[in-house]
Amino acid sequence: MENKKSVTHVILTGGIGSRLWPLSRKSQPKQYLSLFEGKSLFELTVERNRTIADTVMVIGNVDNCHLSQKVMDKAKLPYVNIVESTPRNTAAAIAFAAFASDPDTILIVTPSDHIIDAMHKYEEAIHDAITKAEDGFIVTFGIKPTKPETGYGYIERKGDNVVSFREKPNQITAMNFISRGNFLWNSGMFCFKASVFLEELKAFQPEVYEKSKIAWDNNKEGVLDLELSLEIPSISVDYAVMERSKKIKVVAADFVWSDLGSFESVYDYLVSKGHPVDKNGNMAIGTTNYTAFVGTKDTIFVFTEDANLILKKKSSQDVKYVYNALEKEQSPLLN
Known part of the structure; x- marks a missing residue:
């Protein structure tokens, strides 16, 4: 019998939610506001993946890690805590998660500030992504658009292959994307084996890889050193890996999704x-x-x-x- 694959849910909790000021503040970013039927978006994110993942990993920073801890303690959920001393964007944050994991572990990486409904469709999409990740692909989740939204990036696809990633469009471009029918909203969620992500990061952004590794190797109980962190180039995972790798697949999902960014x-x-x-x-x-x-x-x-x-x-x-x-x-x- 094959060994059960190990799945880790990596929750990215950076971000202040500047478009939701004055509700969202530096001391209480939008993902921790109890606006959503008495729960916060972070809490909903943790609950959503409890049945899917064996391990939860929270990538936070010195300003918000206590807010995450409060939720995790309430949920009575053990978790791997990684605390960035300064934000270095998503490529480094995800690299830390991969360095902290066994090479064959499947990572499901999600932001902490999204609303998702239609859980059966969500779970279908996750299982589809895990299967592709097992085969060595880096999977991104594209959401079938319901309107020409200008606040999201888009993924152009052919089947499950990504043709291109597109920046947030203006209204006319967004309408054009929708009418063409092969564009998805870019959800910012990913799934891959830890080792596959690190290989691709090393190939395309060797400096991010090396400097993140040094910072990770010198962590103290998951807390990263400030000086070593400042050495890491600040670059998003989209630019670093997604737009360059030849191993990308997209899962087209039609669960109800919003990043509640506005x-x-x-x-x-x-x-x-x-x-x-x-x-x-x-x-x-x-x-x-x-x-x-x-x-x-x-x-x-x-x-x-x-x-x-x-x-x-x-x-x-x-x-x-x-x-x-x-x-x-x-x-x-x-x-």
């Missing part, structure tokens, strides 16, 4: 769960106070203790400019 997607999610909107499509988030909207439609009012945000739903992508301006001023409102 108030528009949060609005759509909350509406689907019965959150109140008025007859003109206006919504208040973060307060139970009576809120009246006069002469506006599709407007979102976001209330927090020290900052409020009022935006048109269709301008959700522009919230990051407010965040960037506050960052320039080193405003305490980001903390």
